[in-house]
Amino acid sequence: MSSASTSETDARYRYACEIARAAASRAYSWYQQRQKLVVEHKRDLQDVVSEADRNVEDLIKTLIAERYPDDAVIGEESGGNTQGATYVWVVDPIDGTACFINGLHNWCVSLAVLCEGEAVIGVVCDPNHQELFHARQGQGAWMNETRIHAHNAQHLNEGLLGLSNSSRVPSESVTSLITGLTAQGGMFIRIGSGALTSAWAAAGRLIGYYEAHMNPWDSLPGIVLMREAGGVTNDYLRNDGLKKGNPVLLANAAIYQQIKALVDNSALLD
CATH class of the missing domain: 3.40.190.80 (D-Maltodextrin-Binding Protein; domain 2)
Incomplete structure (x- = not known):
């Protein structure tokens, strides 16, 4: 990766964390009034989507477009076209919608960024526990401000x-x-x-x-x-x-x- 693209990726890393927090805050507001949500089914009865999913995805896409209009975005609810884009954002506004609508805390906002076809940024925001998991290629992985490491189990x-x-x-x-x-x-x-x-x-x-x-x-x-x-x-x-x-x-x-x-x-x- 060139020094220019490294700088550009670093900027997107910081912004991805900001977006994830903003989206998680929006999603949590919906979560607190989930009894009022309009819920639909997609492929089957276990595959659900709500107006909260679409609203939060719209927020994420708007924030990306404001700063990086040439970047492509693939969203779970709205799809997207990646042709010709150096950077591609891949987003799930609410992963764990079934948990979300049933009052379980096991859901999150999920973001990744690809540069030239390689995944270089990963962000998962869990507003219920105020935890932001984030990583940038070559810079380690973190939960909020604490470095994280894979389990050392051997069996x-x-x-x-x-x-x-x-x-x-x-x-x-x-x-x-x-x-x-x-x-x-x-x-x-x-x-x-x-x-x-x-x-x-x-x-x-x-x-x-x-x-x-x-x-x-x-x-x-x-x-x-x-x-x-x-x-x-x-x-x-x-x-x-x-x-x-x-x-x-x-x-x-x-x-x-x-x-x-x-x-x-x-x-x-x-």
Whole structure:
């Protein structure tokens, strides 16, 4: 990366943190009046969207356009076109909408920025716990002002593994992993927000995170966070992952290999 683009990326990193805080504040205001929300279903009864999602995404896109009008934006609710853009913002205004509308605290604002096709910034903001997870390529990963690091577990039974399932892939992709994990004395947790769970993994609260299929607006922030926290991840963007999504696996090097050995679609995780 040239010195000019490094400076430009640093500026976007600072602004991404500002945007995430502003969006999380807006989302939290909606959360406090969630009983009044208009809620719709997308692909199935578990895939929901509310007027809060669209309102917060509009805010994020407006803030990006004000400062970086030439940057592209891909939003979960509104899509986007990346053609010709050096910088691409990938945003989920509320990851964990089902938790959000049901009064559970497991939701967040999720942002990532790509430069020339590479994920270089990841930000996850959890307003319920006043925690901002943020990372910039080459500058480490942080929770608010505290440096974070991946868990140092060397075996699957040394902590909790974050998991999620997706209706876009067969359920066996996660049930086989659970069987293998529990057989080795491991335990798992699913909270309803992949972006927040992966941030927890980057912070060492979990030994890792796996999901058989994840969209880019949920996956890319955690991928940047984990890499900067000293862990490893699969090559998520391969095979047109930005458009189609891909599996996500992130953990320290030892746990990564142990989880990969239990996953049916491990060929996609190389």
